[in-house]
Amino acid sequence: MTTAYDELMAFQRETEALGQVAGRLGWDQETMMPRGAAEQRSEEMSAMEGVLHARRTDPRVGEWLAKAEPADAVAAAQLRHIRRSYERSVKVPARLAQELARVTSVAQGVWAQARAKEDVPGFLPILQDVIRLRQEEAACLAAGGDAYDALLNDYEPGATAAGIGAMFDRMRPRLVALRAKVLGAAKQPAALQGSFGADAQMRMARDLATAFGYDWERGRLDLAVHPFSSGSGDDARITTRVAEADPFNCFYSTIHEVGHACYELGIDSDYRLTPLGAGVSMGVHESQSRIYENQLGRSRAFTGWMFTQMRERFGEFGITSADEFYASVNRVSPGYIRTESDEVQYNLHIMMRFDLERDLIGGSLSVKDLEDAWNARFLADFGVAVDRPSHGMLQDVHWSVGLFGYFPTYSLGNVYAGCLHRALRADVPDLDAALAKGDATPATGWLRERLQRHGGLREPKDTIAEACGFEPDEGPLLDYLEAKFGAIYQL
Template sequence: MSALTDLLAFQRETEALGQIMGRLGWDQETMMPRGAADQRAEEMAALEAVLHSRRTDPRLGDWLAAAETETEAEEAQLREIARSYARNARIPARLATDLAALTSRAQGIWAEARAADDFAAFAPTLDQVIALKREEAALLAEDDGTLYDALLQDYEPGATAAGMAAMFDAMRPRLVTLRDAALAADPAPTLSGTFDDAGQLALSEKLATAFGYDQSMGRIDLAVHPFSSGSGADVRITTRVAPTDPFNCFYSTIHEVGHATYEQAVDPAYRLTAIGRGASMGVHESQSRIYENQLGRSRAFTGWLYDQMVAQFGDFGLDGPDAFYRAVNRLTQGYIRTEADEVQYNLHVMLRFDLERALVSGDLSVADLPGAWNDRFASDFGVAVDKPSNGVLQDVHWSVGLFGYFPTYALGNLYAGCLFDAMKSAVPGWEDALAEGDATPATDWLRQALQQHGALRLPSDTIEAATGSKPSAEPLLDYLETKFSDLYNL
């Protein structure tokens, strides 16, 4: 057998074990009994020890040196395996298992602290998570890089904090100007009343189907913080329900379906390989955001959704599809990132990006984090945070060690703007189909242009190959200004 054959067979088993670990994480957030938390942490640590051993196996270096490739896909797999091997080889097994066990326990501690609005109950655990992540970052950091840059590579290979900061600085003025103008205009109508959980979940199933989610290879469950998990033939999503806010359920579902259908659409030949997944979290987020926003919140699709809601819930106080479209896209000064309108969403991300960089660098302590969050939120949004669950405790990410993840949300929005610009030109009739509740023309284009290729290409190359242009913030900002100027008669 050749070195390439041995390497890819070994990697396939590693990928399969990684999927099993992901399934344990899914179970922990959806079905695991609360009393199992400590045992699950031990299970996760044990499996992480096995995975770390495989990812640092010395044979990987030998196989990589000797392997000869014949196809673009084989070359890409070697690129990804080599990158993983180089990073994991720097991390001692003790640190890898300690992180797996701690973040497994921390997730439950965060959830209880959030429910009780008690940051102090979570703070000691967050301190421990940050200490381990800083240790990891110090081992991974290049000579000319920062600790944060080292962590960022897990989510957006090739990106830097300086590059992200420059992108945010360029985007912020137009976003703030648009936000302030819209808030000064006559407000959009709001949804009122209560909407039963069963009705929300029934319509959520229709939405998942409309956007192409194959439930023969997936399922929809409930979680505190919606997420997507898995790849290939087993990709699961979660959503959440709120009696007075069905949009939370509907658009969480569409968002996670964007993630899930990306994974389901990757070329089956790539399954359980190093390229059998999304190219990066930024590219992944581009799929969830274009499904949720440019498609799901479009005038065409909300017209269909209005009819579905009337059929499901009866009269709910909005006078027709136009009022419903304006309510879906209502710009408001809310606390929660996942519920933020398209204009302000990136401002929520910028806040987290700056705070987590300061936490990783040591410039901000966990004890001072709530005050720093509240001060920054009041400055950016003009609203005082009323409780931790609406502020520093609202996101699960830091509890599970995802430092460097947040900026990829904004990058995903930028990528989505580029993709939407290209899709509109390439797909005639996409709006007519959406008006009938059929996203297929749009999602088929995304599958062909981007999703089927998985991680074959590097992130920015993935977007450029799909759109024909290098990524830029201009299409997103132009789209937002056009849409919200129309909505608010600016």
């Protein structure tokens, strides 16, 4: 006899499988699709979205949810995820969901053009539409509660703007102080010199992925304009990009995406094609990509191995010792662009976006005042005047596609990575010996066992707390940054 729970899970499994298909289509679009197929592809994607939306709002899901009895903690967690998704879907009228899909799809193109032309006024009207629609959506979701929190909860269940704001207030003084000391230090690291062949970069990127234990039987590496990872279960693919003057862009994009993919591939195979079979939140996902990229990939031990590898593969590039190379990898320099930022400054970029987008959604900042607000805040936080909109408020795609409440999950990821790193080092004291030989798999093994394998079983913050053995906060990240950059810059 099948129960309501069994029927719901069978239905959900097909929905998850179709979601994977839609994801694969997105991967194809960014990596393989011929350019002339774009218009047809948008119809194909739209048809898939229609199928998925119909399943997510299918009234039978509500009926099954009302009747289903979880037999254990795993079943309870599955139901929690399905209920959250269903309730979210039914709260938003179909008309609003369609309008949002339509407007954000147009807005992304408008943003790309505006960024290319440095044309803020050309972007503001549609940004205003996106904000108005997301405000409407937030009102449906919040049911009287905080609108921004309702949006944030899509990406980080359980997080609140108040909590994140308080954390940012604690982080800011130490980061600002560290940044000032680093940029004022007498000795500044050198940058790499020369040109680094694309094929050799890609070969090294493959070896880096292998070093972190990426499972090539269940993944692959391709080129994309903006690196991303895609897919869950047994098919988690990564992409990177290549700039011949800047091999670190390729290498650290690869390691970052390997972190995301290892999380997906590390989840218990029993959860495959169920709600528990994917990373639990954006913040927890980012904790994996960040600890791989920064605490491990930019460590003295691992960069020592990378230095030897790069000398063998690329010859001379103006850096002659492993210590110099380590400093170069971790070089802090003034810059406008979040995605090119270093570990010290990255969270300052996020903090200003967080404050600005809260004000936009809350209504206290209007889009016509956004550019001035951005530029004033950037000057205050970074000491530099924004020289053009593409270095300022037009640099990120997020707001054009309606991603309000997403930015803070990047910093949450950094904070969580700091906590995980502290626990990892305590549990695996000889990790540096492996990293120095180009082997990061003991770290992947620890993360898989303590965190990755659980997928969506626990709430995001509990996922981190269980893995670390303590409640996460910003302390470990800040301690790590001060120690690391204090040593590199001899502060």
